Structures are given as C-alpha cells and as structure tokens.
Amino acid sequence: MRLLIVEDDPLIAASLTKGLAPLGNTVEVFHRLKEARAALAHSQFDLVVLDIGLPDGSGLKLLREIRKGGNATPVMILTARDDIAERVRGLDSGADDYLTKPFSLPELQARVRALLRRSQQRTDNRLRFGPLCFDPASGDVTLNGERLDLPPRELGLMEGLLLHAERIAPREQLIDRLFGFGEAGPNALEVYVSRLRKRLQGSGVRIRTLRGLGYRLEDDPA
Incomplete structure (x- = not known):
C-alpha cells in the first residue's frame, strides 16, 4: 500500500515508517500541511496518517479539505490530544480512526490493516x-x-x-x-x-x- 504520513516530530515519523514500511508499504512522510496538501494533489494514497498539531496549522483543516474535495481515502488521526471533545471533532471532520500518542506499533499496524480492509471491502487482510x-x-x-x-x-x-x-x-x-x-x-x-x-x-x-x-x-x- 502507499501510505502518507503527516507528522512534524522526526522521531515519531521515523517510528511510523519503521513500523509500516517492512510490510510492503511505500511510505511518504511530510512534516507540514503545505507539503501534504501538494502531495495529495499530485498523487493517490491508500491511507493517510495525520497529526493534528502541525507547524503551519491544524491537521483537521487538511482533513476537512480532503473530504470537501470528495476524497474518500481512509484517514487516521494521530495526536497527543486525548480528550473526548477532540476525538469527536476529529471524527466529525471526516476521520476514520483516532489513535493517541504514545501508541504501540502492533496496535497501529492492526488499525491500519483494518482501515485498508474496510476501504477495499475485504473480509480479511489478504x-x-x-x-x-x-x-x-x-x-x-x-x-x-x-x-x-x-x-x-x-x-x-x-x-x-x-x-x-x-x-x-x-x-x-x-x-x-x-x-x-x-x-x-x-x-x-x-x-x-x-x-x-x-x-x-x-x-x-x-x-x-x-x-x-x-x-x-x-x-x-x-
């Protein structure tokens, strides 16, 4: 799968890449909204892992733009903000899943597989x-x-x-x-x-x- 990671923390971005790339995924990493917006305009992705707190704005703004444009690519929000109101805001903005930091790589991998399976209407991972x-x-x-x-x-x-x-x-x-x-x-x-x-x-x-x-x-x- 081709995955887009939008995460400004280089250590977390490296951890995400390390956890997702070995399973045959092509992983593209960007640290700012502007870069991610350009990547989405240029290419198609199978899934987006999106941080909310980015240097040039909120990831929720990009999420709303994605959905407004009719793009149904699965989006998983990844953030340190774990209060209920924030989760509701993210899901209502069009997110398909929500994972808070710190997270375990096995859980992240399982959630990614579930989102991809659902988006491709498969009953299992294969x-x-x-x-x-x-x-x-x-x-x-x-x-x-x-x-x-x-x-x-x-x-x-x-x-x-x-x-x-x-x-x-x-x-x-x-x-x-x-x-x-x-x-x-x-x-x-x-x-x-x-x-x-x-x-x-x-x-x-x-x-x-x-x-x-x-x-x-x-x-x-x-």
Whole structure:
C-alpha cells in the first residue's frame, strides 16, 4: 500500500515508517500541511496518517479539505490530544480512526490493516487472484501455496496489480506506488513488470499490457 504520513516530530515519523514500511508499504512522510496538501494533489494514497498539531496549522483543516474535495481515502488521526471533545471533532471532520500518542506499533499496524480492509471491502487482510495471494500483515506473496521471495518494488507492483485484479491498473498509479516522488526512468516500470511476468510463467495468471493505459492481471488460458 502507499501510505502518507503527516507528522512534524522526526522521531515519531521515523517510528511510523519503521513500523509500516517492512510490510510492503511505500511510505511518504511530510512534516507540514503545505507539503501534504501538494502531495495529495499530485498523487493517490491508500491511507493517510495525520497529526493534528502541525507547524503551519491544524491537521483537521487538511482533513476537512480532503473530504470537501470528495476524497474518500481512509484517514487516521494521530495526536497527543486525548480528550473526548477532540476525538469527536476529529471524527466529525471526516476521520476514520483516532489513535493517541504514545501508541504501540502492533496496535497501529492492526488499525491500519483494518482501515485498508474496510476501504477495499475485504473480509480479511489478504489480496487474492487465482493462485496468487498477498498478505499485507506479513508482506508474503504466495503462488500456488509457494512463497515468492520478492524484492520491495516487485512486491509493490504485485500488490498494485492485485488491487486492480481483472481491471486496469493505471500506469501512473503503479509508478507512484513503486517510486513515490523519486526519479523513475522512462522504462523503469516495464523492467519490474518483465520480472514479474517471468515469475508467473506457467502459473495460469498473466500480466497484460494495455498500451497507453496500464496493466491488467488476468487469467492465462494457455
């Protein structure tokens, strides 16, 4: 998943990244409203972890902007303010969950998984298509019950394709998922698609290229 963390405390931001990135997530961290606002305008994210007290204003302002614009991305508020009135204000502003500092990483991870599961209308954490299965809780991908040892970007690509199984996974969204705001060469995505294709040969699943649009994970009748 591609996660956006808006947190001005570098130690907390590092802790969040450490807890969420190893599970196959691409994590983008910004410390100010202005930066987060620009990131959301530029890219799509699967979930936002949002601090309320930021150097250039309240995270609730950004939350209300997100919802006013029709963006339904799950948002978890993360803050040291634990009074009931503050929680009500956050939830009424459009937050999907609320976690107070200090927090435990296992609880954070579980809440993130629950929000993603709910937003994708899944009954469990796993993404499945035919013989393929990806478990975000462990970061494991299996093919016909056998574990595939995928490096991070191949894992991110597999997840992006599974999220759009039998539908087109837009090329630009896949590039964002794999490379974030980093530099990506003109053929960088195709390199990883080619590597995954080789892993899927003979499995009954293939990656189809739709020129100018993206890629689609589909059954392979061959």
